[in-house]
Amino acid sequence: MTEREKMILGKYYDPNDAELKKLRTEARLLTERLNKTSIESLAERVEISKLLFGSAGKIIQIEPTFNCDYGFNIHVGENFFANFGCVILDVAEVIIGDNCFIAPQVGIYTASHPIDPLSRNSGLEYGKPIIIGNNCWIGGHATINPGVTLGDNVVVASGSVVTKSFESDVVIAGNPAKVLKKI
Template sequence: MTEQEKMLAGDLYYPSDKTLTALRKQCRSQLDELNATCQSDHKKRTRLLKALFGSTGKRLYIESSFKCDYGENIYVGENFYANFNCVILDAAKVTIGDNCMIAPQVGLYTATHPIDPVQRATGIEFAKPITIGDNCWIGGMAVINPGVSLGDNVVVASGSVVTKSFGNNVVIGGNPARILKHVEIEKS
């Protein structure tokens, strides 16, 4: 397996691999262009995001500055919005559903490192995918850790550190995040 295949499979891999380094360099170049594009030029910003991500819905918008590792491992649904200083470390697949909003300074981190210090010192790492359902809102400065899945209609309180997965229709918050309340869906 290549280092990229290992990375995407959740196995230990070396991020210093030439191919992965080249992909991150290409991504940085695309991000430089996106982040330098006038915020009022919605069409160009959308075009750049569609070229960067693995897939998107028709409508999406991300405020500058935005950072990610590869871009191609990010999949967002329809009507996606991310506010200032969003960081998505997409060494594994990041899937975000329809009608999702991300507040300022949120981090979604798929990359992680071995606990063993000798192994960690070699530079090896691994990644776990993140999945966020439809109609989710992630509050400012929240962190979503590797391997987390959030169901539909989840609200993540500002400043939360989400270390485990949660199902549908909940408000979560704290460090580590826990269920604060259940969301009652209004019937129309």
């Protein structure tokens, strides 16, 4: 089994594998191009985003700067917006539904590392997928941790750290995030 296959399956893998390094370089070149493309060149920005992502709806807007690991593990629905400074570490799939808005400085992280220091120092890592439903709004400086699923219509308050999954139709906030109210 290749290191890429292990990564996709959520198993421990070696991120220093030559194929994975090559794929990260390709993604960084695309994000570099995206981040340097004029905001007046919307069609070109959309084209680059669609080259980078595994799949995307017709309407997609990403403000600079945007960074990710691989890109091909990111799937966004129709009418996607990511504001300034978005980082998506996509060693596992990130699936984001329709009409989702990501505020500035949001981090969506599928990458994880062993808790045991000896294992962690080996350099191996693994990922857990993240799923964000339709009509979600992720507030500024929020962090979505590995393995989280958010249902439809979830609002994540600014600065929240989301460490577990939440059902649809809730506003969540805090560190760790908890339900503030139902919508």
